[in-house]
Amino acid sequence: MIKIELKNRMNELKSNPAQVLVLGFAALIFIGATLLNLPMASASGRSIGFIDALFTSASAVCVTGLVVVNTAAHWTIFGKIVILVLIQIGGLGFMTMATLVSLLIGKKITLKDRLIMQEELNQFTLSGLVKLTRYIIISTFVIEAIGAVFLAFKFIPEYGTLQGIWYSIFHAISAYCNAGFDIIGNSMESFVTSPIVNFTISILVILGGLGYSVYIDMTENRKFKKFLLHTKVVLVMSIGLLVLGFLVFLIVEYNNPQTIGNLSFGSKLIASFFQSVVPRTAGFNSVSMAGTTNATAFLIIILMFIGGSPGSTAGGIKTTTMGVILLAVVAVVRGETDVEIFGRRIPNEIIFRALAVLGIGLLIVIIVTMTLSLTENNLEDYSFLDITFETVSAFGTVGLSRGLTPYLSDIGRIIITITMFIGRLGPLTMAFAFAKKRREKKGLYRYPEERITVG
Amino acid sequence: MIKIELKNRMNELKSNPAQVLVLGFAALIFIGATLLNLPMASASGRSIGFIDALFTSASAVCVTGLVVVNTAAHWTIFGKIVILVLIQIGGLGFMTMATLVSLLIGKKITLKDRLIMQEELNQFTLSGLVKLTRYIIISTFVIEAIGAVFLAFKFIPEYGTLQGIWYSIFHAISAYCNAGFDIIGNSMESFVTSPIVNFTISILVILGGLGYSVYIDMTENRKFKKFLLHTKVVLVMSIGLLVLGFLVFLIVEYNNPQTIGNLSFGSKLIASFFQSVVPRTAGFNSVSMAGTTNATAFLIIILMFIGGSPGSTAGGIKTTTMGVILLAVVAVVRGETDVEIFGRRIPNEIIFRALAVLGIGLLIVIIVTMTLSLTENNLEDYSFLDITFETVSAFGTVGLSRGLTPYLSDIGRIIITITMFIGRLGPLTMAFAFAKKRREKKGLYRYPEERITVG
Ligand SMILES: [K+]
Numbered sequence: 001m002i003k004i005e006l007k008n009r010m011n012e013l014k015s016n017p018a019q020v021l022v023l024g025f026a027a028l029i030f031i032g033a034t035l036l037n038l039p040m041a042s043a044s045g046r047s048i049g050f051i052d053a054l055f056t057s058a059s060a061v062c063v064t065g066l067v068v069v070n071t072a073a074h075w076t077i078f079g080k081i082v083i084l085v086l087i088q089i090g091g092l093g094f095m096t097m098a099t100l101v102s103l104l105i106g107k108k109i110t111l112k113d114r115l116i117m118q119e120e121l122n123q124f125t126l127s128g129l130v131k132l133t134r135y136i137i138i139s140t141f142v143i144e145a146i147g148a149v150f151l152a153f154k155f156i157p158e159y160g161t162l163q164g165i166w167y168s169i170f171h172a173i174s175a176y177c178n179a180g181f182d183i184i185g186n187s188m189e190s191f192v193t194s195p196i197v198n199f200t201i202s203i204l205v206i207l208g209g210l211g212y213s214v215y216i217d218m219t220e221n222r223k224f225k226k227f228l229l230h231t232k233v234v235l236v237m238s239i240g241l242l243v244l245g246f247l248v249f250l251i252v253e254y255n256n257p258q259t260i261g262n263l264s265f266g267s268k269l270i271a272s273f274f275q276s277v278v279p280r281t282a283g284f285n286s287v288s289m290a291g292t293t294n295a296t297a298f299l300i301i302i303l304m305f306i307g308g309s310p311g312s313t314a315g316g317i318k319t320t321t322m323g324v325i326l327l328a329v330v331a332v333v334r335g336e337t338d339v340e341i342f343g344r345r346i347p348n349e350i351i352f353r354a355l356a357v358l359g360i361g362l363l364i365v366i367i368v369t370m371t372l373s374l375t376e377n378n379l380e381d382y383s384f385l386d387i388t389f390e391t392v393s394a395f396g397t398v399g400l401s402r403g404l405t406p407y408l409s410d411i412g413r414i415i416i417t418i419t420m421f422i423g424r425l426g427p428l429t430m431a432f433a434f435a436k437k438r439r440e441k442k443g444l445y446r447y448p449e450e451r452i453t454v455g
Numbered sequence: 456m457i458k459i460e461l462k463n464r465m466n467e468l469k470s471n472p473a474q475v476l477v478l479g480f481a482a483l484i485f486i487g488a489t490l491l492n493l494p495m496a497s498a499s500g501r502s503i504g505f506i507d508a509l510f511t512s513a514s515a516v517c518v519t520g521l522v523v524v525n526t527a528a529h530w531t532i533f534g535k536i537v538i539l540v541l542i543q544i545g546g547l548g549f550m551t552m553a554t555l556v557s558l559l560i561g562k563k564i565t566l567k568d569r570l571i572m573q574e575e576l577n578q579f580t581l582s583g584l585v586k587l588t589r590y591i592i593i594s595t596f597v598i599e600a601i602g603a604v605f606l607a608f609k610f611i612p613e614y615g616t617l618q619g620i621w622y623s624i625f626h627a628i629s630a631y632c633n634a635g636f637d638i639i640g641n642s643m644e645s646f647v648t649s650p651i652v653n654f655t656i657s658i659l660v661i662l663g664g665l666g667y668s669v670y671i672d673m674t675e676n677r678k679f680k681k682f683l684l685h686t687k688v689v690l691v692m693s694i695g696l697l698v699l700g701f702l703v704f705l706i707v708e709y710n711n712p713q714t715i716g717n718l719s720f721g722s723k724l725i726a727s728f729f730q731s732v733v734p735r736t737a738g739f740n741s742v743s744m745a746g747t748t749n750a751t752a753f754l755i756i757i758l759m760f761i762g763g764s765p766g767s768t769a770g771g772i773k774t775t776t777m778g779v780i781l782l783a784v785v786a787v788v789r790g791e792t793d794v795e796i797f798g799r800r801i802p803n804e805i806i807f808r809a810l811a812v813l814g815i816g817l818l819i820v821i822i823v824t825m826t827l828s829l830t831e832n833n834l835e836d837y838s839f840l841d842i843t844f845e846t847v848s849a850f851g852t853v854g855l856s857r858g859l860t861p862y863l864s865d866i867g868r869i870i871i872t873i874t875m876f877i878g879r880l881g882p883l884t885m886a887f888a889f890a891k892k893r894r895e896k897k898g899l900y901r902y903p904e905e906r907i908t909v910g
């Protein structure tokens with residue numbers, strides 16, 4: 001009896017790759033938490049306690065970067081290495097790692113493995129996935145290495161050879177994986193005016209947030225006209241959101257002494273550019289997030305909610321989801337029945353999917369924000385805006401904070417941990433993992449249409 | 456030359472009923488503002504000034520109820536009657552009024568008049584619109600009269616015969632039109648424990664927010680099974696949102712001394728019920744909105760954003776829009792290609808329309824909130840949550856406030872005025888009014904489909 005049930009469970013699992021992904025990520029987080037919970041991981045020599053270890057591990061695996069303790073001060077080198085490994089595995093995606101292992105030990109990739117990877121990377125075809133995985137691994141390490149070299153030009157003179165190299169590697173990986181962890185102690189606030197640090201981190205973050213399929217398309221086709229529709233939408237949306245974020249940040253914060261008010265004009269430009277890059281979804285900051293005006297904080301919340309592009313290390317509802325929604329809205333307003341862009345028509349099911357991602361995303365953010373505002377009502381120094389900021393930062397796996405993370409209650413820590421987890425896997429993957437299968441329809445019968453008034 | 460251009464403009468207008476609606480409402484608001492700007496409208500005998508007169512007129516015509524001055528204390532009887540007339544005209548819809556006038560003077564209803572009304576009432580067929588208009592007018596006055604009689608049972612003993620009748624009529628109209636204006640001075644806070652006031656106002660608000668087509672369907676078909684899909688969705692969503700609002704308010708505010716904490720259990724139930732009714736989109740309140748916890752305020756913001764049902768005196772994105780979106784999300788999660796409910800399939804174009812309403816609604820709220828948080832940065836006593844509350848209240852033509860309306864700057868007043876206007880006409884009507892016509896497609900050519908990854 002038990003054996004049959006177990007077998008049924010296994011078959012169920014096989015038929016639901018989303019569930020495998022969810023369980024795999026969860027397992028990785030628990031392994032990480034167990035290691036970070038060891039006394040040797042904390043500089044004090046005393047265990048941090050399981051809730052905080054779990055929080056930190058989830059934050060690393062989900063490449064979020066929210067921290068309840070200062071990463072630089074609290075952890076030993078062992079702890080920091082554990083975090084870095086979790087970031088790298090989380091960033092590459094555990095199935096990409098699993099595929100790598102399979103390749104290394106010569107195991108054949110099964111159809112099921114491919115199905116899981118398809119879910120993870122959000123690809124449409126099964127073919128070419130192995131090639132894609134190899135591409136992902138190699139390009140990740142090459143890009144991170146180049147990034148580390150650039151950072152070393154600043155960090156080695158600043159911190160000495162050994163520590164400089166270690167800092168360069170750590171922050172290159174953290175940036176490319178959009179993890180946002182730093183071991184400097186105040187993120188990039190010390191380097192607010194350093195062009196090399198700002199641009200290296202920014203470029204790593206942007207590259208990490210574009211998604212691997214975009215690189216491949218760009219390197220293979222070279223001309224914008226020849227790109228896939230997906231690539232075109234990712235590029236246009238990414239550039240659009242960067243420009244929007246840059247301009248609003250620069251204009252609104254121009255005279256704010258708590259952020260860029262006291263910087264030179266050139267440094268204002270650098271800092272505004274950096275702050276437009278990082279909400280999507282890097283989590284570094286070169287100016288204090290608590291010091292921004294409410295309007296800027298709200299803009300950052302929206303950018304964090306949108307996040308990066310699919311199949312990347314970024315979180316959020318994704319640039320393409322936002323792009324498809326915008327196009328659909330414009331089509332409705334213009335009275336058009338087809339949603340078109342760049343001479344192509346976007347299928348209805350994609351628009352429905354985008355609507356579902358937006359809807360579930362909003363629902364998660366609303367529920368978590370409301371719950372936190374009830375459980376964290378002792379945080380008198382922090383406003384509702386700060387709590388919303390924290391929630392969306394977790395959902396978008398961004399890692400920016402207005403400063404309240406260390407003051408969260410235990411319940412608050414667990415809620416944010418779960419939010420980071422849902423945010424990394426994506427609302428739809430979570431929903432697919434636990435949704436009841438649709439009932440089989442009898443034949444081709446469809447219900448009759450009936451109209452309904454909306455709006 | 457000028458004549459030809461004028462003629463072109465007129466033809467343009469005829470072909471765009473949404474534009475006629477927008478201009479008609481705008482004209483009504485300006486007429487109201489001119490009257491309220493007269494010295495005789497203000498109790499002090501001095502003109503209130505045009506910006507505040509415009510704000511009040513827009514708030515009345517758009518049945519919102521946000522006020523920069525206390526309605527009871529500031530206005531003369533003349534001013535109050537002007538406001539009441541604006542509410543009644545705004546509530547019935549100016550085109551319904553125009554049709555009434557046409558009927559009275561025996562003018563034939565033209566196809567163009569019908570097209571405009573179709574836009575206004577959001578109906579699908581042109582036939583039966585005249586019948587519907589007659590039905591709207593008669594039922595409005597009958598329901599308001601009955602409501603006034605019930606209110607008189609409390610208000611006449613409280614305020615004497617003459618003033619009691621005047622208060623009963625004013626608040627019955629204000630409630631049924633979902634206007635939220637009161638001439639008591641503190642909304643319904645004096646009557647927080649009065650069952651007759653609470654239930655009369657609540658029933659008027661709910662009836663006013665259902666939409667006329669729902670009444671007609673219910674009176675004609677009587678059984679739920681026989682109702683139109685539209686009616687079923689309106690009823691299920693309305694009841695669902697009421698229950699949700701009631702439970703959350705009761706549980707969250709149970710011990711809050713600033714709202715219902717000090718009331719008896721029975722009064723707690725009454726007050727929670729009342730507060731679950733009014734965000735959609737009545738604008739009365741029996742407990743202080745500034746006193747609610749952040750979580751409750753956030754819930755009210757969401758209820759205000761959703762609002763009432765189409766073709767009613769209510770604002771917001773509408774219950775059916777929310778219902779269609781929920782159904783579409785569930786369908787995507789379950790892997791279904793058809794969006795179905797009650798044995799009917801919802802057409803794709805309706806789902807697209809719902810997405811557009813949600814998208815434009817969110818965009819408006821985001822832009823207005825950000826702008827206000829910049830222009831009103833002198834309001835140190837009011838938080839970002841209060842500003843969001845104010846914005847959504849205006850957009851949903853609700854009229855609830857955490858208390859900052861009288862402290863808005865002139866720019867803030869104008870922004871809220873415009874937001875109320877957009878909220879009353881609906882985001883899509885506004886968009887239709889000003890959108891460029893779609894270019895003519897050559898033949899039946901459609902662009903080829905191309906997929907794109909979202910979420
Ligand atoms: K991050």
Ligand SMILES: [K+]
Pocket residue numbers: 518519520633634635736737738852853854
């Ligand atoms: K109202």
